[in-house]
Amino acid sequence: MLSVSGLHAVRAGRTILHPTSLDIAPGERIGLVGASGSGKSTLGHVLIDELRSRGCRVAHVCQSPDEALDPLRSMRFHWHEAERALGLELGAIDKNTLFTSLKIADGDLRKRPWGWSRGMQQRFVIAMALISSPDLIVLDEPSSALDPVVAAATMDLLDQHLEGKETAMILITHDLGLAARRVSKLMVMETGRIVEQAPTEKILQHPQTRAARSLVAHRSWIKLPC
Numbered sequence: 001m002l003s004v005s006g007l008h009a010v011r012a013g014r015t016i017l018h019p020t021s022l023d024i025a026p027g028e029r030i031g032l033v034g035a036s037g038s039g040k041s042t043l044g045h046v047l048i049d050e051l052r053s054r055g056c057r058v059a060h061v062c063q064s065p066d067e068a069l070d071p072l073r074s075m076r077f078h079w080h081e082a083e084r085a086l087g088l089e090l091g092a093i094d095k096n097t098l099f100t101s102l103k104i105a106d107g108d109l110r111k112r113p114w115g116w117s118r119g120m121q122q123r124f125v126i127a128m129a130l131i132s133s134p135d136l137i138v139l140d141e142p143s144s145a146l147d148p149v150v151a152a153a154t155m156d157l158l159d160q161h162l163e164g165k166e167t168a169m170i171l172i173t174h175d176l177g178l179a180a181r182r183v184s185k186l187m188v189m190e191t192g193r194i195v196e197q198a199p200t201e202k203i204l205q206h207p208q209t210r211a212a213r214s215l216v217a218h219r220s221w222i223k224l225p226c
């Protein structure tokens with residue numbers, strides 16, 4: 001169990017994350033949802049820093065592959081950098097299994113990011129994050145830069161890859177539709193606080209707080225493929 005307490009953040013003299021505690025069980029899937037500016041990414045960053053400072057293996061996937069990939073470097077260079085960062089020998093990881101499960105096995109590693117589609121780039125970034133099976137993977141709006149069909153497919157591949165594994169997942173999103181089918185628990189944020197947390201179904205059926213009600217009220221997501 002990964003347990004943290006007292007996470008908080010002050011920026012420019014303003015508290016943007018009030019003291020927050022979290023317990024994450026191995027293999028647990030949590031959705032961190034809330035309106036823009038509610039503090040989701042801040043909580044994600046502070047959590048990652050705290051857990052890494054304790055020696056936990058925590059991977060981070062950000063919104064756009066542009067943030068993770070250098071346009072002037074080949075995909076192979078990025079892969080080797082990820083191996084190096086983990087203290088592994090180059091080529092130590094059997095990337096075939098990962099690449100096959102994320103459907104990027106036919107990607108040309110000699111190419112630079114722009115030689116791959118954005119969907120493939122983001123799946124490559126997710127593959128880098130999954131090297132050496134982290135304790136936790138934090139995905140911060142991982143598919144909002146993708147079209148909805150590719151976004152759903154990417155999340156499905158990740159779901160399948162994580163099935164039965166100990167890697168826990170926090171999916172940060174303001175898209176309840178994306179989170180609903182993929183996480184067992186939702187945490188709702190508003191103005192730097194977790195204001196509600198409960199099993200996904202419970203929040204969807206009986207949201208208690210204003211923040212949760214307003215997210216659930218936008219029910220058009222039920223018809224979306226993701």
Ligand SMILES: Nc1ncnc2c1ncn2[C@@H]1O[C@H](COP(=O)(O)OP(=O)(O)OP(=O)(O)O)[C@@H](O)[C@H]1O
Nearest residue numbers: 011012016034035036037038039040041042043174
């Ligand atoms: N470095 C900073 N300096 C000052 N204010 C900041 C800083 N980083 C974040 N904030 C503020 O803290 C609040 C929470 O920001 P955060 O990025 O965590 O929200 P979010 O829920 O991830 O939003 P979004 O859904 O738009 O990504 C916002 O009001 C933001 O403007």
Ligand SMILES: [Mg+2]
Nearest residue numbers: 040041042140
């Ligand atoms: Mg954010």
